[in-house]
Amino acid sequence: MLERMEITVDDLRHLVSERALTGETMLLNMGPQHPSTHGVLRLLLELDGEVIVNCIPDIGFLHTGIEKNMEAKNYIKATVMTDRMDYLNTVGNNLAYALAVEKLLGIDDIPERAQIIRVLLAELQRIASHLVWLGTHALDLAAMSVFLYCFREREMILEIMEMVSGQRMMTTYIRPGGLWRDVPPGFADAVRRFVDYFPARIDQYEALLTENPLFIQRTKGIGVLRREDAIAHGATGPILRGSGIKYDIRKARPYSGYETYDFEIPVRPEGDVYARYLVRMEEMRQSLKIIRQALDRLEKTEGQPVRTANRKFVPPPKSELAHSMEALIHHFKYWTEGFHAPKGAVYAAVESPRGELGFYIEGNGGPQPQRIHARTPSFANLQLLPLMAKGHMVSDLVAIIGSIDIVLGDVDR
């Protein structure tokens, strides 16, 4: 047996208070296998009674080397890796990656229909992701029924995802240059059914939670994050908006035609768990508003292409392969070597349900990227946990983790 190195309190001396060294406060390990940490997050807590003096997050249990894997593939094959990062926002991850690759390649003729479908699916996915957040967050705070309702509605969205891509979660539907293919017949009807059904369900969740005194007691004034801290610590998404900053990438740096949709950015000034709850609930309503507009546009663009016209970056239609030599060459080159990207670095970001999801891609002139880095929102947002948790009870920590809405696949990549 090889000698194993152990981490002792001495190695963490700079992170805990003096009182921990004399045994006056207690060090408690929470996780990685703990239901309220929403995955494999380990927290080392320094406790004075039940009050948190210090909180030291330990991440990396779900690290799978996705960035390294993507760098070893060509740009097309790396697309499938993006699904696996934030497994609640797979379409959004595809979109962020596709936008970054398109920016690097200089593709600017993504057809309107593809953009509409991208927006529509990204907003559906946002609702699905928020439903998982709401269900598990409420479950952590002992509201069992909300969890069951949320997963019932999420199932409808996953069925729509399965309809368009054949997969419930790992869709790989949005690809550099456009989409995999057009949406199937019956797609618009399925989405419309959901859009008509869902508003009453949001009212139902709100009836269960928003005015619920138990829920309010557990969330109001808990985990308060000041505006300046949120910016300095790199928080994005609902956490930033819950701290009173009206900032959304869909408005500030619009992509895929978001500037043409009519929607509001919900903001709350309080900065506590309850404010983040209200922001996300309103975001679901705004997403529905965007989906309704996208559905109307979808009808008007029936039959239009969903991929760029440049055959160097997208596969040619199968029907052309039998009689066009050029299409056959494009097909062969695309699926074997892939396309070459120029030297240079780009950064493209989208508003994921959790915040700013950005891809930093550096091309080296060949078919494989020199570097792909995913700026994931959960990683940056989780950094704020020690700051927010200090001085609260252990049970409040559960509420705070839930309100950050971390996905450990997104944190660890």
Place this chain on the structure above:
Amino acid sequence: MDAYLTDVVIPTLQQRLAAAPQIFRDEVSFVVPPERLLEAARLLRDELDFDALLDLTAVDYWPDGQPRFHVVYQFYSYTHNVAVRVRVPVAEDAAEVPSLVAWYPSANWYEREVWDMFGIRFTGHPDLRRILMPYDWVGHPLRKDYPLGYEEPQFTFNFDDIERRKPRPRA
């Protein structure tokens, strides 16, 4: 491109840091040597209103690149809605960059990640431990000379066996 970027940020940085802007796909980046990074951060935060450091990562140009690494900073200004990138070249034998944690607290975990993945040290970082890999890991996985290998799950009964065959970076 935003007027604030072209009229204020680029000329100021160009003049104060003596660095030429590189513009690619409407994104601006500046190459700044490690010893002037703190000066650049102070200039960006206090004078040019770049209040957030949104992303920090590194790129490895092994085997041909000279110097081997670039550390890449993505600064963003909420006030003016503009972004600017700063690239810091770092040689392999002196892989050290001043830490920005005191200026931008968000740099904390990102610098730990770069140390973990690339082996670039950040001087003045309050807590430079590995973050994603296990604390006793050898090597830095995102370096280009680190093999992308298959790894067998390690249990107590086959620990020694696997420990011997584990992929290691080439010396």
